[in-house]
Amino acid sequence: MALLEIKGLTQYFGGLCALSDFNITLQKGEMVGLIGPNGAGKTTVFNLVSGFYKPTQGEIIFNNKKITGLKPHQVTSLGIARTFQNIRLWHEMSVLDNIRIAQHYNLGYGLKDLFLRTKRYFINEKRIEQEAMQILEVMDLKKYAQEKPKNLPYGMQRKVEIARALSVKPKLLLLDEPAAGLNSADVKDLIKLIRWIYDEFKLTIWMIEHQMTVVMNLCQRIKVIDFGATIAEGTPEEIQKNPEVIKAYLGDGTI
Structure with missing residues (x-):
């Protein structure tokens, strides 16, 4: 059963087309990769799905509900959580408070309860x-x-950061370059962690990643974009051998 459907998603920034006619369907329980060279439009896709951008055109359907143009907190409340390429934690707050603050959309009390310290607040x-x-x-x-x-x-x-995303009990977890900045040992641990999260939480996971080791070890299928356009889609084995993907990354040779 489809959890996420994206149809004809297109995004312009002024006269620049960052994403063109992007289409994908994620089934419940899949782990899917989204890859491409720097500037290909990958994070733009995640920003559109998570509500940070409103698409120029196209449609986003999540769990049979149209979410195109919803604000980030509305998207989160429906069951989509994400991490970011550059870690976004509140470094002067405790780890516990970083997790607690993710519940801002689901407090269960209002300003009156906060100021009066009502029973509902506590x-x-x-x-x-x-x-x-x-x-x-x-x-x-x-x-x-x-x-x-x-x-x-x-x-x-x-x-x-991943724990904070999981704290909102998502149905779909978006991981934006989770291996960015990690050394080889940390990357191996990350692969184990994501596989454990996938099995333990029974999630659908969609990840952007430049580390091919991560994508090839974890994802059941991969979509590749370049200059905002889709150039390939298939299993890890098919993507590794695809000449358009090889050309996009290296010009020639193999990935």
Whole structure:
């Protein structure tokens, strides 16, 4: 059953076409890759799906609901969570608070409750903290709950960001270059982590990644774009041998 359908998605920035007639369907339980050279339009796709951009044209349907043009918090509330190429954590806040703040769309109380410190406020704050601690425990991050992210190794910061995305209980997880900035040892750990998350949380995962080791080890199929246009789609084995993909990355040779 289709979880996400994108039809004819096109995005212009002024006179520049960043994405042209992009189409894809993600089935429930798939792990799919989106790759292409720098500037190909990959992050633009994720920004459109997650509500950061409103498309020039096209349609985005998630879980049988049209979400084209919705704001980010509305998209999140429907079950789509994402990470970013450049880690976006609040480094002066604790790891626990970084997880808790992801629940801003689902507080369960209003400004009146906040100012008057009502029973509803305390009940929901307790719920949010308990759920945050649960995800930290599941992700083996509980011991860092009171630590500031800036004091953690880069690979651990990436894990915290993924934990924050998982805390909103998504149906679809968008990973934007999760291996960016990681060394080879961290990349191996990341592959194991994503595979574990996929199995444990029963998610659909869509990832952008430049590290071919990650994509080829994890994804069941891959879509390739270049200059905003789709140039190939298929299994990892098919993509590795596709001449258009080879040309886009290297001009000649193999990937």
